[in-house]
Amino acid sequence: MNRRGTDGYRGQARHLWIVIVALLVSSSASSQPTPYQRVQRAPSIASLIPLQEVVFNDGNYALVDNKSSFDKQKQKDVEATCPTGMKAMSAGFAAASGAGEPREYRVILSTPKDNGNGWKIYAAFDISGNLLAADFDWELRIHLVCAKLS
Numbered sequence: 001m002n003r004r005g006t007d008g009y010r011g012q013a014r015h016l017w018i019v020i021v022a023l024l025v026s027s028s029a030s031s032q033p034t035p036y037q038r039v040q041r042a043p044s045i046a047s048l049i050p051l052q053e054v055v056f057n058d059g060n061y062a063l064v065d066n067k068s069s070f071d072k073q074k075q076k077d078v079e080a081t082c083p084t085g086m087k088a089m090s091a092g093f094a095a096a097s098g099a100g101e102p103r104e105y106r107v108i109l110s111t112p113k114d115n116g117n118g119w120k121i122y123a124a125f126d127i128s129g130n131l132l133a134a135d136f137d138w139e140l141r142i143h144l145v146c147a148k149l150s
Helices: 005-030 036-041
Strands: 053-057 062-066 070-074 075-081 086-097 105-111 117-123 133-148
Touching: 005 053, 062 075, 075 133, 086 117, 117 133
Parallel strands: none
Antiparallel strands: 053 062, 062 133, 070 133, 075 117, 086 133, 105 117
């Protein structure tokens, strides 16, 4: 083989080794996490469950908001619980989607909890014949009014 041909193969081999080394370095830098690291990075169950928010509380009255998951599930329920020492007086509700309040839902039940310290709302999306899912993502919201009874 002539000199030019041998140098051509050596040059290609050198470039190939540079690419292999670069791939090895990048794969070790972004290596898969250990099982322990994956568990540490995974969201906790508590972070997946919507948390209610106490919007106002002066010790005598409180306003508590909560919401269901935001998905295509046709039937939704949501509840809110009063701060300790308070009882539920009334509750309001709303539905929300990416395009505002959907018109196609209906509230099936709105009732205080058995112990009187919270409220539950059940609703269903009605527009389509599909029994399992709505036509778009939506959520059910509850707004609870609580009071301290003496």
